Amino acid sequence: MAKKQQKKSSGLAPEKGELAMIEGIIEGSPDAVGVAVVQYDCGCRKMAAVDKNGDPASKIIMYRDNADSICEQCKDDNGSYMRMVKQFIHWKSPEPDNTTQQMIIAKVLGTEQ
Numbered sequence: 497m498a499k500k501q502q503k504k505s506s507g508l509a510p511e512k513g514e515l516a517m518i519e520g521i522i523e524g525s526p527d528a529v530g531v532a533v534v535q536y537d538c539g540c541r542k543m544a545a546v547d548k549n550g551d552p553a554s555k556i557i558m559y560r561d562n563a564d565s566i567c568e569q570c571k572d573d574n575g576s577y578m579r580m581v582k583q584f585i586h587w588k589s590p591e592p593d594n595t596t597q598q599m600i601i602a603k604v605l606g607t608e609q
């Protein structure tokens with residue numbers, strides 16, 4: 497008898513909404529090798545797919561977990577980098593080699609973190 501495993505939200509996967517967004521962006525961007533994610537102090541995020549040259553492979557998407565739209569502050573300053581708390585690239589699998597990753601990170605996120 498097949499038992500369907502039910503996933504309980506135990507608070508272990510707070511980034512589920514984020515991951516779903518990332519996967520959606522990758523699906524819609526055939527050239528993407530990853531998605532650059534920028535997180536702001538208010539909880540909103542900005543994401544954009546990048547291609548193997550570190551160039552944008554999608555338009556920039558801003559979103560907020562469990563909300564219909566981004567917060568008032570982000571609407572106001574469009575996600576100022578002054579309020580940035582975290583930035584990283586979520587690589588599509590198979591991930592590009594390390595050299596390519598470093599090149600893209602430097603180009604997309606900049607060297608100063």
Ligand SMILES: [Zn+2]
Pocket residue numbers: 536538539540566567568569570571
């Ligand atoms: Zn915000």
